[in-house]
Amino acid sequence: MQKPMRLAVIYGSTREGRICDRVVKWLERELARFPQFEIDIIDPLAFSLPREHVPHHPEARRLADRLHQADGFIFVTPEYNHSFTASLKFLIDLFAEPWHGKPIAFVCYGGISGGLRAVEQLRLVFAELHAVTICDAVSFNSPWRRFDNDGRLQDPEDALRRLSRMMAQLQWWTEALIAARSDTPYAGIAA
Template sequence: MDITTHPLKLTVVIASNRTGRFGPTVADWFLSRARLRTDLAVDVVDLAEVELPTALSYDPPPAVREVLGQVTPRLDSADAFVVLTPEYNHSFPAALKNLIDWHYGQWQAKPVAFVSYGGISGGLRAVEQLRQVFAELHAVTVRDTVSFHNAHGHFDEDGTHKDPEAPDGAAKVMLDQLVWWGLALREAKTVRPYGG
């Protein structure tokens, strides 16, 4: 396999699991851009479809292992991640923290980028907190993000972005950075295992 031309396995995590959430609208917009790229193979983990228990355990019962078996291999095989998150009470959703905490090695030495949405801050306070969490897990967060302040106002009733030029450009810059880091880290791990 040519490490520089084989597409990166990108897992997009849709972080909100609330009823009536706006996440799918933002996700559809973002995924339509990401899936145009030939350097990415995209998978989606939607936390509204994953019911991990909130009580962590070093020896999870069979029902929990079954749920983990549907998610963990997908995170494990990913070369890179995009976390698509709203901002709830100046932070990120509990369902996302739960997913992160059930996993450790799956994030190590991999790049993570962010698409956020919310009120006036556009979800950026959630992103800044997530940078700290992912640093603890030995992941590399890319600098540029895509964020939507007052997100509902940017999309029409059909979920089409009303003025896509700026967010399309932001998504390209972010994904370019993510691919650079993803290739660099994937190549480095073929030379020597990560010692986290």
């Protein structure tokens, strides 16, 4: 059996009472259908990160180690004021190298746009960080009405179809970029 690819699922919100908990619970259960990936759930609240950009802080190094181990990422992000959260921007900007040459997918949520405006801005950020963003995303509008506290989703059929399509693209890019990084390490190219 081939070794599973390592996929980090990253919370995009640290707000008290966040809906992100519900969405991540749903996603974690659904990702069990994709055994080609080994899942690592990363919640920024599980780290005592510094308030300033100090990448050598012990907690930042602990987070960096987890990010470096990932072959790809899924960001679960809300949309706040037509953008993504300050806490997510801080987490992304704290590091550069863990994102280089790796694929990034999005599960987003929010009001009428379902978080897609946040994703469009994140695509610009990750392009600058030499990452490849996956075209298809899974988006939820009005998630407070659609998810219960245990992350069970009402009428999940459409979301499951979108998740399957996104995961197929993520698998393709993850495999391709693992091979490319093993042939030629990306660190020298990103400089």
